[in-house]
Amino acid sequence: MADAPRTVLISGCSSGIGLELAVQLAHDPRQRYQVVATMRDLGKKGTLEAAAGKALGQTLTVAQLDVCSDESVAQCLSCIQGGEVDVLVNNAGVGLVGPLEGLSLAAMQNVFDTNFFGAVRLVKAVLPGMKRRRQGHIVVVSSVMGLQGVVFNEVYAASKFAMEGFFESLAVQLLQFNIFISLVEPGPVVTEFEGKLLEQVSTAEFPGTDPDTLSYFRDLYLPASRELFHNVGQSPQDVAKVIVKVIGSARPPLRRQTNTRYTPLTALKAVDPSGSLLGRSPGGGHGNLLQ
Ligand SMILES: NC(=O)C1=CN([C@@H]2O[C@H](COP(=O)(O)OP(=O)(O)OC[C@H]3O[C@@H](n4cnc5c(N)ncnc54)[C@H](OP(=O)(O)O)[C@@H]3O)[C@@H](O)[C@H]2O)C=CC1
Ligand SMILES: CC1=C(/C=C/C(C)=C/C=C/C(C)=C/C=O)C(C)(C)CCC1
Known part of the structure; x- marks a missing residue:
């Protein structure tokens, strides 16, 4: 007899990787999953529902969940049968890019509240049940920026480093409970993530930032970053496929990068302790970004 389907709770399913993952799991040919696809604003559920098709109401349900709110997390879990989540995917996340002097502390705190404390909040809510059972x-959607800092992404990278440190630490004590942690580390992915950042950057004035830094950001970083997304950016479908494999694995890996074309950059730390290679742009198109 087939095993009962596993309940998978995914945060941030209004677009991008979360949406694709929810749809792929819900369409699993062996129907191994009951997907609770969540988003903070249910007004955005149309795209997910259309992509889910016949799976909607069968192997996929949509629920409200704001990872920054205790009440929202409690309310969401109370709607899941027995409150039992077998697989939690911490996917919801926001980016922040630009010269540090021009970014407000409130904007930085929002990145940590969402990316780091949002994931911690959900884990605290589901862990007692997982331990009991x-x-x-x-599964944590981390980033290559959880392994390697990138210029003008200081706060976003720090939030992903925080996730890496937190979940790597937690993984050890959970092994005795048969609970696995997997940090998935995508490189650039072509989703609304980049568009949201570019929109934020196009209207931001970055007050208090000197002209040299502003020109470094606008004239060197932004074109190089766009080029990188264009050249090595993955589709959310491809990233979701990797996560589906990780979820289906009998012995899930602690870490899994999704993009072999980006991997050399994450190896820099090990091969170049001097840091002198860090600023070299891939392909040489923009010279050395640090000097
Ligand atoms: N795109 C990329 O290049 C990469 C992305 N990642 C990571 O992948 C994850 C998914 O991003 P991606 O699909 O690319 O981008 P999207 O912007 O398409 O998706 C992000 C999702 O997170 C949601 N979200 C934001 N804040 C909250 C919140 N407080 N509560 C619940 N949901 C929230 C968004 O909802 P809403 O629509 O309401 O804003 C949206 O559904 C993120 O963790 C990101 O850091 C990692 C590596 C690369
Ligand atoms: C590494 C690197 C660059 C930028 C990388 C970027 C922009 C990566 C984006 C990754 C994302 C979006 C991860 C999301 O979590 C530059 C500046 C092009 C050149 C120097 C080396």
Whole structure:
């Protein structure tokens, strides 16, 4: 007899990786999953529902969840049968880019509240149940920026480093409960993520930033970043496919990068302790970004 389907709770399913992952899991040919696809604003559920098609109401349900709110998390879990989540996917996330002097502390705190504390809040809510049942899987959509800092992404990278440190630490004590943690580390992915950042940058004035830094950001970083997304950016479908494999694995990996074309950059730390290679632009198109 087939095993009962596993309940998978995913945050941030209004677009991008979360949406694709929810749809792929819900269409699993062996129907191994009951997907609770969540988003903070249910007004955006149309795209997901259309992509889910016949799976909607069968293997996929949509629920409200703002990872920054205790009440919203409690309310969402109370709607899941028995409150039991077998697989939690911490996917919701926001970016922040630009010269540090021009970014407000409130904007930086929002990045940590969403990316780091949002994931911690959800884990605290589902972990007691997983421990009681002595099984579970927590998947974290981290980033290559959780392994390697990137110029003008200081706060976003710090939030992903924080996730890496937190979940790597937690993974050890959970092994005795048969609970696995997997940090998935995509490189650039072509989703609304980049568009949201570019929109934020196009209207931002970055007050208090000197002209040299502003020109470094606008004339060197932004074109190089666009080029990188264009040249090595993955589709959310491809990233979701990797996550589906990780979820389906009998012995899930602690870390999984999704883009082999980006991997050399994440190896810099190990091969170049001097830091002198860090500023070299891939392809040489923009010279050395640090000097
Ligand atoms: N795109 C990329 O290049 C990369 C992305 N990542 C990571 O992948 C994850 C998904 O991003 P991606 O699909 O690319 O981008 P999208 O912008 O398409 O998706 C982000 C999702 O997170 C949601 N979200 C934001 N804040 C909250 C919140 N407080 N509560 C619940 N949901 C929230 C958004 O909802 P809403 O629509 O309401 O804003 C949206 O559904 C993020 O963690 C990101 O850091 C990692 C590596 C690369
Ligand atoms: C590494 C690197 C660059 C930018 C990388 C970027 C922009 C990566 C984006 C990754 C994302 C979006 C991860 C999301 O979590 C530059 C500046 C092009 C050149 C110097 C080396």
